[in-house]
Amino acid sequence: MVSGNNNAKIRLEDIIKHVEGQRFPPVDKWNPEFCGDIDMRIARDGTWFYMGTPIGRKRMVKLFSTVLRKDSDGKTYLVTPVEKIGITVEDAHFIATQVEIVEDDGQQLLKFTTNVGDEVIADGDHPITVVVDDDTKEPRPYIRVRGRLDALISRNVFYELVDHAEVVKDDGKARLAIASAGAVFSLGELEDGDA
Template sequence: MPYDLPDDLAKLSLLDIAEAVAARRLPPVDQWHPGEVIDSKMRISADGTWYHEGSPIRRSAMIRAFSSLLMHDAADSRYYLVTPQCRQHIDVEDAPFLAVQMEHKDSALAFRLNTDEFVIAGPENPLRAEGDPDCPAIYLAVRHGCEARLNRSTWLELAHWALDRSDDLSVTSMGAHFSLQPK
């Protein structure tokens, strides 16, 4: 089945984005607890490139499929691809997703990920700042303990948007307030 790219984030209303988020049917990886654990021989680099046995995965449809099975286990701080039969460890250099586009819609900040998914920042998907105050890294909660790091252009766009509205480099989305400065 061919993959239809979602519309451009800038052209969508907040309702359209929320409907796209709700329509994405994802596997219930948080409900699966298989006993077998193996190494997937996969890695996600800091730039968002997925690798299998050292070679980049070039098919975006495969990356989208694998990313739907991804979870972070807080108990052992590892990432896994989860199926009903098996948990496969996957190495992640920074964050498994990249936020590559941002739009302000009504009272919300919407992001497009490198997997062409949309995430709306808010209480369920908070933003957090890490790193050095002079060079922060901003992360957006996606699902199952996984986050997206805002790429440089998206971070700069968010910072400019925040500075146009306040002096404290913070943003509000869906009623939740987020500082863009590391603590």
């Protein structure tokens, strides 16, 4: 859901303080022993499974999501001060299900909300990237949430971003781009007839 209400007295500083005020355990500072892998998986659609069964308790999923860490080895772990357990992630760690577009003094912010309630503002530290599937040519857009954890931007949210994007031409090629917090992100190249 994209919403922009220029009449509301929403201040960028207030939004940034709210998003930065989210508290997460310091999993990046913990260095426990690796305890092995468990049969837990985050499916492509964001559903969490344990031993092949979906985890239906949202509070439990939310709790697990706060202790996720993706290490430089490319694997994702549940991390506590005393244990590190490997899990499987089919695509992204989260799904970005909403975006709010706010403008203030000519600067635009894109504030995303994930399926587990995390909020993140797209900026230089939380970039939007788009990967194009080699076979289907379909775009798969992501936003960095925290650490090395990404959220797949849901299709409807991506289409709303495209609606707000501008055409930019570089080196004779046209692409869609959108700005947030002073950074500009490419949403993909346009075919010759689309520009």
